[in-house]
Amino acid sequence: MPGGSAKTAILYRMVMDKHVCPYGLKARALLRRKGYQIEDRWLRTRQETDAFKAERGVRTTPQAFIDGVRIGGYDDLRRHFGLKVGDPTATSYTPVLAVFAVTALMALALSYASFGSAFTVRTGEWFIGLSMMALAMLKLQNVETFSTMFLNYDLLARRWVPYGKIYPFAELGAGALMVAGALTWLSAPVALFIGGVGAVSVFKAVYLDRRELKCACVGGGSNVPLGFISLTENLMMVAMAVWMGVMAAPLVA
Template sequence: MTDPAKHAVLYRMVMPEHVCPWGLKARHLLRSKGFTVDDHWLETREANDAFKAEHGVKTTPQVFIDGVRVGGYEDLRRHLGLKAPDPQAKTYGPVLAVFAVTALMALAVSHAAFGSALTFRALEWFIGLSMMALAMLKLQNLETFSTMFLNYDLLAKRWIPYGKVYPFAELGAGALMVAGVLTWLSAPVALFIGGVGAISVFKAVYLDKRELKCACVGGSGNVPLGFLSLTENLMMIAMAVWMGVMALQHG
């Protein structure tokens, strides 16, 4: 519910070819905090440029509260005591999101196949699906990933093409593990790339004490190289050993 005593004025771009998303977010935030909003549309590029020149600002939207300019969307969040997102901040969020989604997928498939979500096959699917999902993120921009990978991977530094081979090897091994076929191929591949990766991350993080971005979710993320980065490789190693043992027992 809006409070008449809380009044804000918002200037934002609303044009036929472009509606500023930050303006929409600013309006929503103000209303959710009980403000009545005097919503002014800047409907042409000329009007937007003239507004910025008049107020000496570089961007829109701009919010005014009690006649005082607060600023843009992130300034508004800070003004209201909320945390403003930092696009440069390091976060494990992308990796955790992948693991959460692939875990849910594995549980759902296990329930569909066996009538129970909690099975050993669900664990195998979780690791295989995680490998495939992480490979997909790397393949979205293979050039950027392979360049970023060179910062710490020991094999990629010695053989440059390995940076572009790695995501395909990870994807293929993961797919074969999910399907439960050609273990003689998938297990050694996963063991090899997981082993090299684990040694590389361990050396960079724990021995050399380097602070680097991990290329595990592709080249565009701000995931710090660390324990969760190591987890990707350890899961591949564990899965390779497990499936290799199972194959030998049933051979």
């Protein structure tokens, strides 16, 4: 550095034939972004790693040292530089918002490809149908875990436990039929039923009972809080069911 000494850091990280520590790579990248010249010291075997941890009195690697002072691992480096460190136990709406953002883009793309315009009535219909399918896919990754979390608040699942395992399949099927615009006589009642029961269940748990729960909407094990977005998801299904039923009525007549 002109007019002064360069900032330097020492980084100990695992670099083995069959494993390169990802947090070591992230720590190295962070130090480089902060303008540090890095003395990159590799721990090439498990024995070497264990010996390093015993010698330094640490439990994990990587370990970064700046000006001879141990800073710690990747999260410790972020704290040292005043950067935010994620809390894996914190609740967040990000997973379900990500689903809605992606399905909205998919609906816009499909509408443009089909009609030459991104903004059509079908865009809205596809958005809801695709959202149902995407959310069902996440639930189906582990139906057992989803159904267990679902029992915390769904009124029907509490009375009839198998409903928790049926729900994601019903959501997927109704969503697929809505996207296809087929068998409205089946998809609309199914969406109306599961969306209606879900909306009542969420409203009771959150706004009447004042319970703080995690939503099973993106599958079991998520940290999405049960609340307004969960209620909106169910109301969207109800609205879509009513809309498709109304649109199909003239055809039936």
